Every structure is written in C-alpha cells, then in structure tokens.
Amino acid sequence: MLKPAERPLEQLLELMGHKGVFAILHSLQSGPLRFGALQQLTDLPPRTLSLRLKELEELRLISRTEYNEVPPRVDYALTERGQSLRPALEALARWEEQSR
Secondary structure, three states, rough: OOOOOOOOOHHHHHHHOOOOOHHHHHOOOOOOEEHHHHHHHOOOOOHHHHHHHHHHOOOOOOEEEEEEOOOOOOEEEEEEHOOOOHHHHHHHHHHHHHHH
C-alpha cells in the first residue's frame, strides 16, 4: 500500500510504476467497467488487479460502485480527479505508440 505521508504526485508516480496501473486508468477513460472487463483488458491476475484498484481508490482516482443485485455487480469508474489525468494519460499513450 501507499505511504500516507507522501505527496499526491509522488504517490501517483510510484503507483504508475506498478504493472497494470496505466492500463486500468487508460481503460476507464471510456467509461465505467466491471472487474471482469478490467481483468481482460489488463491481463492482470485477480489478486493483483484487486490490489491496484484499491490503491487507485485510496488516491481517489477511481470510484467503486456496488449494486444490490444477484449476482453482485461492481463498477469501477474514474473520479473527477482521475478524469483530470486524461491529458497526461493520452500523452503517455501517444508516446507508447510512437515508441513501438
């Protein structure tokens, strides 16, 4: 987990270095997704994906919405704070594409 004493930018940069974080944030730009969809898009094992989602939630970059349904349904979405990262995420995606 993240150290609470660190500044938000340092926390974000540390987290961005972890496998799958960029893919999660980039995937959620198109709208809310369920856990299974995020797992398919990121190829992360369930335990790792769950940990990353909790870390992103701690930074208030994503929200988790539970629906009282059977079977249970949970959606993950970018918060307003997470949406504010869109220009940076798009720039990183362009850089990745050009680097191939």
